[in-house]
Amino acid sequence: MRAVLISTYDLGHQPLGLASPAAYLERRGWQVRCFDTSAGTPDPQALAAADLVGFFLPMHTATRLAVPWIKRVKALNPRARLAAYGLYSQLNQEYLQELGVHWFAPPPLSKSADYPVPQRQGLKPLDQYAHLHVLGQQRTVGYTEGSHGCKHLCRHCPVVPVYQGQFRITPVEAVMADIRQQVAAGAQHITFGDPDFFNGPGHARRLVEALQAEFPQLTYDVTIKIEHLLRHRELLPVLRATGCSFITSAVESLDDAVLEKLAKGHTRADFLEAVALVRQEGLTLAPTFIAFTPWTTRSSYREFLETIRALDLIENVAPVQLALRLLITQGSRLLELPDIERVRGDFHPPSLLYRWQHEDPEMDSLAARLMKLVAQPGTRTEIFAKVWEQVFHEPLDLIPRSAIPYMDEPWYC
Numbered sequence: 001m002r003a004v005l006i007s008t009y010d011l012g013h014q015p016l017g018l019a020s021p022a023a024y025l026e027r028r029g030w031q032v033r034c035f036d037t038s039a040g041t042p043d044p045q046a047l048a049a050a051d052l053v054g055f056f057l058p059m060h061t062a063t064r065l066a067v068p069w070i071k072r073v074k075a076l077n078p079r080a081r082l083a084a085y086g087l088y089s090q091l092n093q094e095y096l097q098e099l100g101v102h103w104f105a106p107p108p109l110s111k112s113a114d115y116p117v118p119q120r121q122g123l124k125p126l127d128q129y130a131h132l133h134v135l136g137q138q139r140t141v142g143y144t145e146g147s148h149g150c151k152h153l154c155r156h157c158p159v160v161p162v163y164q165g166q167f168r169i170t171p172v173e174a175v176m177a178d179i180r181q182q183v184a185a186g187a188q189h190i191t192f193g194d195p196d197f198f199n200g201p202g203h204a205r206r207l208v209e210a211l212q213a214e215f216p217q218l219t220y221d222v223t224i225k226i227e228h229l230l231r232h233r234e235l236l237p238v239l240r241a242t243g244c245s246f247i248t249s250a251v252e253s254l255d256d257a258v259l260e261k262l263a264k265g266h267t268r269a270d271f272l273e274a275v276a277l278v279r280q281e282g283l284t285l286a287p288t289f290i291a292f293t294p295w296t297t298r299s300s301y302r303e304f305l306e307t308i309r310a311l312d313l314i315e316n317v318a319p320v321q322l323a324l325r326l327l328i329t330q331g332s333r334l335l336e337l338p339d340i341e342r343v344r345g346d347f348h349p350p351s352l353l354y355r356w357q358h359e360d361p362e363m364d365s366l367a368a369r370l371m372k373l374v375a376q377p378g379t380r381t382e383i384f385a386k387v388w389e390q391v392f393h394e395p396l397d398l399i400p401r402s403a404i405p406y407m408d409e410p411w412y413c
Helices: 016-027 044-049 060-076 087-091 093-099 159-163 172-184 201-214 226-231 233-241 256-261 268-280 298-310 338-343 361-374 380-392
Strands: 002-007 031-036 052-056 081-085 131-134 137-144 147-149 167-169 189-192 219-223 244-252 285-289 344-348 353-356
Touching: 002 016, 002 044, 002 060, 016 031, 016 052, 044 060, 052 060, 060 081, 060 087, 060 093, 087 093, 087 159, 131 219, 137 172, 147 159, 172 201, 201 219, 201 233, 226 233, 226 244, 226 268, 233 244, 233 268, 244 268, 268 285, 298 361, 298 380, 338 344, 361 380
Parallel strands: 002 031, 002 052, 052 081, 137 189, 189 219, 219 244, 244 285
Antiparallel strands: 131 137, 147 167, 344 353
């Protein structure tokens, strides 16, 4: 039996979502080919000969990019069984069935000890993916996950409708086996892609201590909620000592009323405390935001920019984070809110979203203008200054600072 697995976009990482199922399938006797369309074009002969074609759909962008490929495979090989897996396969099952997808993999919630080493040999080399930039140098980046699912129920998060607050860890030795093969392939830095690295703080500590013991030269980055940074602050020195380059945290908003609607579990004051705490521990925080929501006003957006400037976070925030707009997916807990009911339209299958319009059309116009602006080339400081001028209608003179460690693939869904 021949299988082809396809990824269309995975934040610039070599897709674990191809390597892991490939290992499972090969163990069961399948011949597997993996193709990442962000790094090359699938072999038409392999697609035509496949008995099974699986699409890895971990995020919104990946799913939209997969739609034309599903149609191509359907036309090229109508006998093949089509499968979809990943968060957005569950969220968009009805639409994908209409396109001809036959089977949808459930989320991996089993406590089974069956963890084959991900099969990465058929993927593009790591140096063809995103790099870490630090102190004027580039580092080749690997990617793995120490857990899946999440304990929390943030209203806007696509993990929530699929996992419903459930969370599972991957044994330390299984994660380390994957890291070893990536280091052998040239990885100098590892991104841990867990929805929240401190969902299991004890497991996280064991993992990074094992990493540092075996590969003391390796650096890494993680994603951690603001509330977990505060609750588990005793672990921040452990992160620093074991090579953590930066911590991504989905702050989303600096407005307490919006944070409550999103059920984020932290406040503006918590964010300010976390910024100070992380700096005190000698670590770098990379906050992400949903800059434009139905509750964003021109005044609140101005205050958002002023706060980033006042906290000296301009270099910490990727430009795209200054312009992202709230996404409302199928199954989103945002649909529980009367505020959302007032502004949203019907679900739009081609965009995989419920479209919504701000009650102030100028806010939608501003979001569109800024999204074009942040896509332009320039340093973070230069682009922030352009955004500031667009919003405040006055120039902003900023002294360029040394850039913090950052990936050359921006973080967005």
